[in-house]
Amino acid sequence: MRFILAFALTATFLASALYGLILAVDPYNKFGHNLFGFETKAVDFARENKFNQVEHGKKDYTAFIMGSSSAHRYMTKELNRLTGLVSYNYSTQSATPEDYIAMTRHILTKYKPKLILISFGFEELSTQTKADDMFFSSPLKNYLEEVPAEELETNLFNNSYLTLEAIADSFKVIWVNLFGKALHAYLEDGDHIVEKRAKKLKVSQFGYANFEIDQKRMGYLKTLKELGTTHGFNVVVFTSPLSLEHLNKIINDPVLNASHQKFKSALVDVFGVVWDFQTPAIAPYNSTEYFMDSNHPNHHFSTMVLEEMFGANRIGFGKILKK
């Protein structure tokens, strides 16, 4: 009996403690509380931050930059200089077309945009890449017409909090807030802080396997394009630059290469014109002078990309794909 009691007490106590910790920390902001006054949560709630900046923006923004974290470093002052518009960088980690359509609808409630610039990563159109959990716990979810039922429910036995990852992230939140500092800080206009140059150009892990175009996402992008037509704004899209090493891993694999072409074709089908920065023309820029890591261009290279698309003197490392 002692064995069973000891087992039951240990299991009950530990399970309650861990689950209670996760609920109290709420690392993915599913319950919307911040009991301990953390400066940042495990997965930075960038969407909520930026949503509020857009919602309560003091400027009359006429251009918006969207994309995942790879679009963080496109500086609004550079886009302003090149286009004469007033821009806001609405990019967030792990963004997917769900974000872009929701963001566009949100923007249209407050502003009259003239330009929406979207950076696309290879994985974003894939059925294998799920929309970020944080999207569904942010106010942006209200701007996506179809929200999966299970994503709207938030209850005590929420599956994503009964995971080992949630335990790890809860401890990470506590650690970062006690001993570290928030890695992502957004400036006015959604700009990202300028970081030090990376020491090594690491190839980021990627997962492009079993690539299938997510047709629902293509539907969102078509709707976004139509909103542009209806509301009179241009949608300019481009493929997010990858380092040469990262790109070669894709194009040297016949299956991945075929998927990569599908990805580009899908964008061209919807938008008609796509700026392609995922080509071997990137070779001269394959260093930490231009990249933070293999799929995050730094501020300097991001500016060069903007110059390539909007500037008067193109260097030519961006290819234009048309129908």
Place this chain on the structure above:
Amino acid sequence: MLFNSYAFIFAFLPVALMGYFTLNHFKQITMGKYWLVAASLYFYSYWNVKNLPLLLTSIVVNYFIGHYLHKNISWKKTLFQLGLVFNIGLLCFFKYAGLVGFAQIALPLGLSFYTLQQIGFLVDSYEGLAEEKSFLDYAVFVSFFPQLISGPIVHYQMMMPQIESAENKRFKLDQFSLGLFVFCIGLTKKVLISEAFATWAKPGFDEHTTLDFLLAWKTSLSYTFQLYFDFSGYTDMAIGIGHMFNVKLPHNFNSPFKSKSVIEFWSRWHMSLSQFINTYIFTPLVRAMPKINFRNTMIATFLAMFIAGVWHGAGWTFVVYGALHGAALVVNHIRKKKKKKFPGWLSWFITFNFINITFVIFRAKTLADAGKVLIGMMGLSGVVVPKLGIKSVGALKEYGFKMGSYLYPDDYFLIIMFLGTSWVLYKFRNTSELEKTFKPDTRIAIYCGIAFVFCLFGMNRITEFIYFNF
């Protein structure tokens, strides 16, 4: 439902146990058995209720054949043969229909295991070693849910006396504690260890089109470990649940990766299947030979192992797998006969690598997929050297060496997992050894409680046991 699911652990199992022991407590022995059968059939139907009629039909047909095998009838042998044809026919139909032009039908869950178990019963009945007069008892034997889906394959005469024993009709705290302990070991193996290796094995087999040397070895070793921890984890859970019901089920694994020969490996891996093959396939084959000599015994060995390979499924990979193991056993026996031995460490090294390589064939969907991994393991698809303190491969470039990227945190975790689990496998006692020396003390209970909780948090993934597919 899976053993590693919330529904099973917190709902089904407690209800099944409470119902069974409560009915037995009130001397409702027959009702207790009905309860056990009903619970088992519910457990089975939870997967797909369409599989239930086949299970019930199999139980009914085999019961009546077994029943009449004890009568004094002139056509006893014919009846026995019909019974074998029925069971083997059922297996062949569902496993191999696709090969002969029929549409491939999904294999009903557990068919391979409960069919083998009943074949064993028919043979034992024919030889007068087993008899069951009660249909209810027979239904309990076949449907007992801990071992229904993936074994271990049990003998009738091993299991039913335990169910019948009056002593075992009451709930025993010591048996429950032991069962809980073994169940926790199995749950940890499955949820925390096997699933981790699965994430490293899958991409190599199913996603990459070529594998460099390190990736190929990472893939093959990950699968070998995944398979072992998955299947032995399942078996441990089955055994643990059996203990909770006061039924001691046989172990299926006895530190197979310590084996120094293929002969030894098959005495330590999937032991209930090995025993079945030995008793019901190998021995009859040998007896059927014109002369019992070494040569014919080796032929029987090869054939028995070949059948074991093909039992897993209708694919060339299983044919090759069975043939390779059959050949390896024959070679092993020949060397043993000639008293030839390698040094211990070399024997282990050869055996482990042979097992690892054949598991690649076992896992691959096609021989081409297996070839992809094996070619990578030989370095023929290149060797990508991670950036660990070196920046260039220099002259080795001409030999297919390339510089790769830095190791990711996941790679370090993989290395730790490999080293950690290898150390545990070789240094620690296995489940059957731990079971023998189990004492229900507080410290063990706390360890089990901690492991159990982490498993609960790790269970939130959709997974299946590998051997459910066979």
